[in-house]
Amino acid sequence: MSTAALADARPHRLSDAALASLGAGRPDRATVVELKKSQLSRNLLLLHEIAAVVGPGPLTELAEAERANPTRVRELIARPLFGVWAAGCLRALQAGKNPEISHLSALARAARLPRQQPDKSQQPNKSLKATHNGQSITVRLDDSDPLRAHLGLRPAPPLDPAQHARWQRTFTEAWRLLVTSVPADAEVLAAVLDCVVPVLPDPAARGISATSADAFGAVAISEPADATALAVGLLHETQHSILNAVQYLFDLLEKPATLGYSPWRDDPRPASGILHGAYAYLTVTRFWRTQSTDPLAQTDPLAQFEFARWRAAVSDAAGKLRDLTPAGARFIEAMSAEVRPWLDEPVDPGVLRLAESANRDHYLRWRLRNRHVDPAGARELRRAWRAGEARPDVTSELRPAPKRALEASARLDLTHRFLRGDPLTGPRGEPLTGSDGDVAYVRGDVAAALRAYTDDGVGLILAGGFDVAPELAAVLSDEPDRLAILGWLS
């Protein structure tokens, strides 16, 4: 292609149906191809910008390799970790630093090697492959490229053969689950996912995973506990990649930094993060929907719980996003329209109670952590309560958190145990986790929970069904008769 072609280059375009299908989390094959093309375009533009700073010299070898084997070079440039390198290189150049440009020569050398023959300095290539019901997936398992450390989590060291075999077994089973439950999502996943990067586990979590906006199609994930965890994790992270690609093409939010409540984190999140959470959980919810309604399977209370919990969270989070661009309005309306019918689908009443409680519990704890009453408001609340006056109009303000916050919840842990049919208490009736109030609340014994929750303000609000801002109740936590206070604040 000549330089005249650059002058003729056109903007990326999506049909209205394609943008809506992306919002609904159901893109067709052609739309995914368009997204992948746009990400290749991004990486090429990054190269263009790198050349604009350092000159075309360092790209000469790669350009020669491309003339000899254009398909192979395209393939290497389209890889997610190349996007990580190119973005990092350009950021460094713009900051006046001297990044390692020789990566381009290494890439040119790699392009000249036969496909399955790694450079002698590199680890042998690893992959994960699976086929079920005629649907296949092959992804690279990248446990050696130093660039994998830029995906947001600490990479695991290279896998030994036994570890690789364990990943493969879990991957095979996860693929079977995905193809059986959500075949269309599985097809999208197979088209988007390029590589899996094993990362070190977080002792405070059952599993962690991450996606970088610079690395379309790469998922960093700790070794999953089981196939379901891997299936859900891959669905979730693939959605992040897709949303990143959509947002490369179109701004969806006018004010992406506006802080608010996210059902998936304990700290205040920017609107862009809330959108990411809702979009990732759209397909996760779809997965649990199929798991909870499979007519051939025994009803799984845990699957029903996940479905009921996340359908509400996705719908609420998407519905509360404000200041949307025209493309954002189209995208998010499609997302809301996808999840809306699920809200009316039947769920066992006992499971529904626990799902709604879990969402409310998280919201109340988030408010308590992040919204604060100023000293003057706190004084006025105390004075009015002690004087027996009507509740004054005192409000709270949201404060940004200094860092990511995510903590375990004993009530949620007990809820999972309850749904699995596991015991909640030990041999002497002591709670295995949480408090006596938590155990009573999860079992649905509201009266016992109210009696037991003496020091747990959120627990009292939950069990009593009060419509109260917990940060206001916390101001009066030293006053006697907390139930009366909650009634006064309602």
Next chain:
Amino acid sequence: MDGAVNTTGATPEWRSAMIDVSGLSIGDLTSKVTSAPGGDAADDTDGAINGNALAHCLRRLADDLANPGEPIAGFNSAL
């Protein structure tokens, strides 16, 4: 241009601010770039090459790099 619905065609479509260079070779992409160490990439509008659209596209790319809205999206099953 970014995000606007084109209603002039038979089928509405969304036109991105980002230029599709996926069909260009590396040689094509860099042939108009002269050695300019320390130059400001975002200002490399090169009027001979579809100036305004390309410049807008490159500014948006630079903004994305400088201010990534959500650089790392993560999942933690502790919740």
